[in-house]
Amino acid sequence: MTKKYDQLTINAAGREVPCEINGKKAIPYQGVGQYKPEGKKYGPSIPSCADYPADGNKLVGSLREALVKCGLKDGMTISTHHHFRDGDLLANQIFDIAHDLGIRDLVWAPSASFPCHEHLIQYLEDGTISRIEGSMNGPLGRFTSQGRMKGMAVLRSHGGRYQAIQDGDLKIDITVIGAACADPFGNANGLFGTSTSGSIGFALADSQYADRVIVVTDNLIPFPCVPWQIQGNYVDCTVLMDQIGIPEKIVSGTTQITKSPDRLLIAELTARFCEATGIIHEGFSFQSGAGGTSLAVGDFFHQIMKEKGIRARFARGGSNLYLVKMLEEGYIDYILDGQTFDLHGVKSMADNPRHVATSPFTSYNYHGKGNFAGMVDVAILGATEIDLNFNANVVTHSDGYLLHGIGGWQNCLFSKTVILPIPLFRDRIPIIVDQVTTLCGPGELIDVIVTERGIAINPLREDLLTAVEGKGLPIRTINELYEEAVALCGKPEKPEFEDEIVAVVKWVDGTLLDSIRRVRE
């Protein structure tokens, strides 16, 4: 049995990280843009058409048959994707089958996990799965924080996942790609059928680099399935199932603008900040997420753009009804969509050539010749904690438990201005703290914190500090905000941890940014 980790070192962010994880050497974080990889990208073995049906029909009878055909065995790394969010029916079945076959020590490499995957805890306990590389949400996060996972859990961003697969840090033996629509050859997309998810771009890296690729659909159509978001030429076999996702849970992200007056206030302040600083200008670009506050920010952007007659060149989604409306009314030229949050987004992507499906390769991969993230004028993101140096945490809560994945958050930090609209505290839980429990994003990349009690600008952004002068915005220092929170809520105690490291947080370049320790219970 390989050791979870060995020997610790201090990285460039001052955080203690292992030199080796799960039996492999690890590189400590060296600073933003400092680590330069060497060598070649990972290359899967060369296939031959001679080994595949000449008529292109790769259908096999069942998921079980496909997994067996692909050589499922002990110790393999199996990947899945979160296009179906909390309505995913595939990941659990894969490991039910593996368990049934008596296979052990698998590594699960999901692009994200959801509460529905609590089902897998039994397999983490009985040894069917040894560890998760990807994200651990909700119950799986708690399980990890309790030190119950056999191997070391690894957290990566969406872009970091592409990087890791491309660079060979994360070698995938079998990937199972669920798609709303596919043909027997394996061409697939998320646009048509009952389990529509819009883009299925999170599976791109897996299709390109995994040794074996299985496409599963509940809507099989005759060749050709277009557009082929996933190309059949990468696919080993295809499977038709009755149902691969629960439609109403696929669009489980928050799809309504918040009605909370406090959150609306924060969203409005965020939009006013962007207006006052000239971030909202002709031809600008923005990214915003799916939460109720993010949607409200987008809606306030829309109002400002209407009033001033401003058009955005592109918006990065998370698409949803509101973004689609802006596209259709001509306030956005293009939506570059990484994941689609509601059926309006799905329909728009299918019908509108200006609503384009993207992947973590185009948007986020740090080991590429550039990516889209840096071109975005403003990214509106969230956080569970922010410290006085603007460092932020998105994975653990203030009680120390791992509860969220990184998503595209780290990658979006490279946009020109990063704004975190967050309440200063909620039900006595403060967001601004003296030190983050887990470091997920270095403060030098985080520019503005907007709270209901004022806006703090990173002192590194002298341009923004100048731009807001005389604009009547409630500008305060982050220390002032912190002190106000302490005055109202009290100075929080620190959660208590054991020494044991249970998970590591990777930076976008594959280096180790921080470690997560077992919570003392």
Place this chain on the structure above:
Amino acid sequence: MKIVTAGNYGGRIRSDCQVMIEPTRQGGIEIELVSKVKALYGRGMIAQIQRAMDHFTIQNARVSLHDSGALPWVIDARLEAAVRQLSDVKDELLSPLAYPGSAPSTRDRRRCSRLYLPGNSPSLMINAYLHRPDGLILDLEDAVAPDKKPEARMLVRNALRSLNFGHSEKMVRINQGAVGIDDLNWIVPHGVDLILLPKCESPDAVIAVDEKIRQLCQTYEIDREIWIMPIIESALGIERAYAIATATHSVVAMAIGLEDFTADLGVVRTPEGAESLYARHALVNACKAAGIQAIDSVFSDVEDMEGLKANVLKSKSLGFDGMGCIHPRQIRVIQEGFAPTAEEIEKAKRIVLAFMEARKKGLGVVALGSKMIDPPVVKRAERVIGQAVQQGLLPDNWHLTME
């Protein structure tokens, strides 16, 4: 022995807590703490409970605190409310004065938008000032269930001491009659600016409140003015509106409550409000005659912003100066609706400038173009300018920046 409880916990309740105390004969203070912020404030909360027990000299008891993120002043109020059910303690457990030295309010300050906050619901209080209403009303009357009235007093008192009111006037709506007079004991010493007196039907009710306030101010050596806003909610109240408005010097505004008023009349309250038109006219007239602000009834559909806006414009045209709010999102609609329009401001500026010009030249008669302007017109224009400056629609020195 009897077990007492105070506060709220469970379901969708947030930023509150429930305290249970069971007195025991021995074993000291045993504390059970259930809280989602236990990892962050657990030790502090246990120390706070211990301090409260020491304060009330309780030596043996089982105390349990079920918490959903209550701030310290809320926890104190709940602890005290529980202890008071055990015995009639004299001593209060006062939360710290978080914003000492806040300026007293003035007779003529703007009271256009006032947000009602249920007096026993801390979660709604904490961020209320951020929505910038002219006043925040901590309600001890209809928004508090009868069995929760005693504990609401302590919560409201601690809120007056510890809550940030920003630029909003600190208001409390007390209960009617003797209970209301007793309410004053809990709030007058703690920084309240204005008392709302509900279902007021006679000048005597106002005088009783005023006298009690004076008495308490003397006892506690308070020299700030505490104003009174009677709410008229019955046919009899309307008939006596002027007498109520002039009952004491401390009455600075008077409001109408149409739900109770229409019930008293035995009619249905309609959006058009024909059934209450007389009462609204009468109330405005009494207020203007008494030189105080006239405040219209709340608009109860918080989703219907268009309806609210129409209602506000109607209200403004009748002569009202403001309206109560029952949801933060109503505040801006009300403030903007009552604010003078750009056209009104422009016209007022020209009138006031012409008046200043005439005075400078020593002219007794003011003319704007070919029109003579009477003093009441100037007075109204000055009022509009005053409102515009107060609401930030015009700079203070507007006349210097004019061409």
